[in-house]
Amino acid sequence: MRASRIRLLAAAGATLATLALTACEDGTGTQDEGASQPASTVTADTSAKSPSTPSSGTSADGTAANDPAQAGGGANGDKDNGKDNGKAGGSGSDDGFPDRVACNGSNTTVTVKPVPRPVNHMLITVKNKGSKFCDLTYYPVLRFDEMQWAPQPFEASKPQAVVSLSPGETAYAGVLLSAADGSGDGGTTGRKLAVGFHGATPNSDGGPSALPSLPAGGVYYDSSLAVTYWQQSMDDALTY
DSSP: OHHHHHHHHHHHHHHHHHHHHHHHHTTOSOOOGGGSOOTTOOOOOTTOOOTTSOOSSBOTTSOBTTOTTTTTOHHHHHHHHHHHHHHHHOOGGGSSOOOEEEOOTTTEEEEEEEESSSTTEEEEEEEEOSSSEEEEOSOOEEEETTOOSOOEEOGGGOOSSOEEEOTTOEEEEEEEOSOTTSOOOSOEEEOOEEEEOBOSSTTSBOSOOBOOOOOTTOEEEOTTOEEOOOBSOHHHHTOO
């Protein structure tokens, strides 16, 4: 009888143990403290910044995002850079190519005078009295009194480039008045002189002529009359 009771109690205890174990496996029982999260496990920090979304203080590569000098300058930086580039490029009025006009009797002062060397020569001096650069094209067109012909130029005196005068600058042309050996004909004395100017092409209108004063006794010339192209140098003008 006693042995039967013992077996009955043992069977009941086994049944209770089985029920308790089943309850734990299907989630209806009490959580086992031994199954809790180990102390060494760390929960993810949700406040960490993603590399693709840098903070307002620093960009992904470490550059200060709110520093215009480091981050490209933003709108103000671009504006300043534009100003600097404009200064570097220069403005249209300061780029070394000022407005140019043709030199003629309206914007120059023209003087003439005979020279002792070479013999029978005269020097024409033209000075830019305007406020702009002016160009002297080709050679002066000379007309003494009512002369119906114009002297031809010394082709060897043709310069490599057009003579340009800045305001206040001067240029020159030399004139052979008569043959030194007397070989010229039709010699006469000129009392008045008009100095004409070519335009952009030979014999085109270059603007008003100049009317320089001649010496009181006039200037003698003959059929040998010839003129040089405009020259930057007085010495070059009197070489021919």
